[in-house]
Amino acid sequence: MHHAAAEPMKVRDSGMPNEAPWDSLFDVDLILERLDIDASLVDVAELGCGYGTFSLPVAERISGTLHTCDIDAAMVARTNERVVHAGLANVVVECRDVVTREFGLLPASQHGCLLFNILHYADPAVLLRSAARCLRPGGRLFAIHWRHDPATPRGPSLQMRPRPEQVMAWAAESEVLDLVSEVLDLPPWHYGLVFARAGAPDEDLGERPAEGLR
Numbered sequence: 001m002h003h004a005a006a007e008p009m010k011v012r013d014s015g016m017p018n019e020a021p022w023d024s025l026f027d028v029d030l031i032l033e034r035l036d037i038d039a040s041l042v043d044v045a046e047l048g049c050g051y052g053t054f055s056l057p058v059a060e061r062i063s064g065t066l067h068t069c070d071i072d073a074a075m076v077a078r079t080n081e082r083v084v085h086a087g088l089a090n091v092v093v094e095c096r097d098v099v100t101r102e103f104g105l106l107p108a109s110q111h112g113c114l115l116f117n118i119l120h121y122a123d124p125a126v127l128l129r130s131a132a133r134c135l136r137p138g139g140r141l142f143a144i145h146w147r148h149d150p151a152t153p154r155g156p157s158l159q160m161r162p163r164p165e166q167v168m169a170w171a172a173e174s175e176v177l178d179l180v181s182e183v184l185d186l187p188p189w190h191y192g193l194v195f196a197r198a199g200a201p202d203e204d205l206g207e208r209p210a211e212g213l214r
């Protein structure tokens, strides 16, 4: 199942470099392995698909559906194209501004949420709170970002990019995200953090949304 947004597409340029150079900046398999992103995760949400660099490999690993979105319609179109080409049936791609409209997913419905290379944008604490809201108790929030290192070949300016301690402080503001990893080294250029939504996994045994509902 994959579709573009049913709502008006916003036109906003993500400012991303071209696709091939962007994709070459990551060892995607290593990153997903070190974060333990695997079939134990059922449904997962992603904020900011970009070119789908992580969306497709994540969808291939998890056992449920990946809901992803981007504020930039061109990124949504490109990710959809890659999803179709790969023949993946468990990805939903939507044009959405998560700052103003959240994820559009039922509260406490997701087993994981990806915030990859996104926490230098405005309102990171708001993004983390929105992510926490859509996670089930015990669900995992995965954040990766550029290392605070002038040698990195791309990435936002050093002033803008958050250090791990800053991400931890924003997560603490949500009052429901507990750090459950060390600062993970994701060579060549990134670090990662994993948080768990407070509460026991069996605290929320609500039924999964019916087909078509999110």
Ligand SMILES: C[S@@+](CC[C@H](N)C(=O)[O-])C[C@H]1O[C@@H](n2cnc3c(N)ncnc32)[C@H](O)[C@@H]1O
Pocket (backbone or CB within 6 Å): 013, 014, 016, 047, 048, 049, 050, 051, 052, 053, 054, 069, 070, 071, 072, 075, 096, 097, 098, 099, 100, 116, 117, 118, 121
């Ligand atoms: C630096 S890119 C990272 C893309 C992808 N997560 C990755 O790591 O390859 C950030 C993406 O987030 C999108 N974005 C920024 N603000 C957003 C928002 N408020 N809602 C949804 N997407 C947003 C941008 O358009 C861009 O495609």
